[in-house]
Amino acid sequence: MKKKLTLAVLIAASATAAVAGPIEEQIRWRQSAYSFAAWNISKIKSQVVDHPETYNKDSVAAAANAIAAVANSGLGALYGEGTDHGIGWKETRLKPEFFQKKEEVTKVANTFNEASNELAKVAATGDIAAIKTQFGKVGESCKACHDLIRIKDQ
Amino acid sequence: MKVTIHLWDLPHRLFHWLLAASVAAAYATAKVGGEWIDWHGRLGVFILGLLVFRIVWGFIGSTHSRFVTFFPTFSRVKAYVKGQWEGIGHNPLGALSVIGLLLTLGVQVGTGLFANDDIAFQGPLFNFVDKDDSDKLTGWHNSSINVLLGLIALHLVAIVYYRVAKKTNLVKPMLTGKKEIPRVLAEAISAHEATRAGVIRFALSLIISSTVAWGAAGGIAQLPQLTKITNPCCSVSWATAETSQPNQATPAASPQQTAQAPASF
Numbered sequence: 567m568k569k570k571l572t573l574a575v576l577i578a579a580s581a582t583a584a585v586a587g588p589i590e591e592q593i594r595w596r597q598s599a600y601s602f603a604a605w606n607i608s609k610i611k612s613q614v615v616d617h618p619e620t621y622n623k624d625s626v627a628a629a630a631n632a633i634a635a636v637a638n639s640g641l642g643a644l645y646g647e648g649t650d651h652g653i654g655w656k657e658t659r660l661k662p663e664f665f666q667k668k669e670e671v672t673k674v675a676n677t678f679n680e681a682s683n684e685l686a687k688v689a690a691t692g693d694i695a696a697i698k699t700q701f702g703k704v705g706e707s708c709k710a711c712h713d714l715i716r717i718k719d720q
Numbered sequence: 721m722k723v724t725i726h727l728w729d730l731p732h733r734l735f736h737w738l739l740a741a742s743v744a745a746a747y748a749t750a751k752v753g754g755e756w757i758d759w760h761g762r763l764g765v766f767i768l769g770l771l772v773f774r775i776v777w778g779f780i781g782s783t784h785s786r787f788v789t790f791f792p793t794f795s796r797v798k799a800y801v802k803g804q805w806e807g808i809g810h811n812p813l814g815a816l817s818v819i820g821l822l823l824t825l826g827v828q829v830g831t832g833l834f835a836n837d838d839i840a841f842q843g844p845l846f847n848f849v850d851k852d853d854s855d856k857l858t859g860w861h862n863s864s865i866n867v868l869l870g871l872i873a874l875h876l877v878a879i880v881y882y883r884v885a886k887k888t889n890l891v892k893p894m895l896t897g898k899k900e901i902p903r904v905l906a907e908a909i910s911a912h913e914a915t916r917a918g919v920i921r922f923a924l925s926l927i928i929s930s931t932v933a934w935g936a937a938g939g940i941a942q943l944p945q946l947t948k949i950t951n952p953c954c955s956v957s958w959a960t961a962e963t964s965q966p967n968q969a970t971p972a973a974s975p976q977q978t979a980q981a982p983a984s985f
């Protein structure tokens with residue numbers, strides 16, 4: 567019985583670890599998540615803004631869905647206590663003030679989620695002008711969060 | 721007795737107001753981001769053109785636009801501080817601020833060309849450096865704006881100071897090109913001998929500056945040996961002209977640009 571309990575506790579602990587993970591892990595995951603989003607952003611930018619002659623509806627829709635999936639994946643779980651210091655793929659750029667700004671962060675994060683979901687919707691219609699406008703809004707929402715909680719290069 | 725002289729020629733004045741307007745616009749578009757960041761880049765390249773124009777004009781423009789006329793040499797600054805300087809264009813302190821502004825703008829534009837915002841925009845020369853170096857230059861870009869804002873503030877304060885304390889209107893000459901000065905002064909510094917630059921020199925400056933701006937805006941990447949391949953976001957690789965398509969600013973070969981349906985995995 568005691569053994570079973572210990573096992574259960576261990577499993578539970580490792581399950582939590584898999585969700586939130588030690589500090590370095592969280593940093594690495596969130597850096598990966600945002601980099602992946604940025605790759606998809608670059609695909610849309612290229613096909614909708616820079617070279618509209620290369621526009622492919624399915625490709626853009628897939629990219630928009632990927633961004634929305636990142637946004638909806640519960641990234642908040644990767645901002646655990648202590649993750650303002652540490653090295654993921656590289657030194658984290660999370661501002662320590664993050665932990666005092668939870669309300670504002672929730673706001674910009676929600677804006678990002680809404681903008682991304684809307685982009686996925688618009689991308690499915692294939693209306694390039696509308697995609698372009700919504701794409702700009704997503705970009706603004708990325709920037710709003712970076713301005714708030716990401717350390718600027720100096 | 722006052723006489724009216726020609727101080728700032730038309731290209732000089734156009735340069736000045738276009739610069740002021742486009743720096744303000746570049747600042748605003750950078751702060752807003754989103755769709756506007758592309759305009760930030762375009763304005764920045766335009767500003768680069770303006771700066772090159774000003775430098776060329778500083779050598780072949782009309783008298784008061786030339787750097788030799790107002791360059792703040794040590795002796796000129798010293799004379800000015802002692803109150804012994806006489807002249808009609810930029811005084812030595814003003815000249816220092818002009819040169820500081822031009823240099824800082826040069827840094828701002830120069831770093832911006834290689835910068836990235838980690839979202840959806842890269843300067844046109846981004847692919848010529850590593851991402852790490854681009855990040856570093858982006859950092860300088862972010863820092864030098866503070867120096868620039870400081871110098872702009874100083875510039876504006878000085879204009880108000882001259883207006884209020886010295887009863888000198890510096891803005892009007894920059895609008896009309898003309899300035900009223902005491903005849904004695906005009907004779908002393910023989911302002912009447914000021915040379916006008918003319919259309920040909922203007923055209924030459926225009927050609928030089930637009931060529932540089934065109935090159936920085938990506939034209940340089942069209943030079944055959946420098947053709948680059950853009951990989952899907954952020955990584956950089958070089959290729960010789962044979963392996964990539966010659967004469968294309970942005971080779972169509974990159975996965976993000978070939979409009980294929982999503983790969984099947």
Ligand code: HEM
Nearest residue numbers: 746750751761764765828829832833835836837843844865
């Ligand atoms: C004199 C001209 C310029 C001025 C006054 C200027 C000003 C600024 C400012 C104030 C920012 C920071 C925005 C913020 O706080 O988020 C910025 C960012 C940026 N600028 Fe410029 N800039 C100039 C020229 C350029 C040029 C020529 C380019 C490239 C074509 C460029 C590319 C960028 C990029 C990529 C960023 C984003 C950096 C980041 O997100 O950290 N800039 N610029």
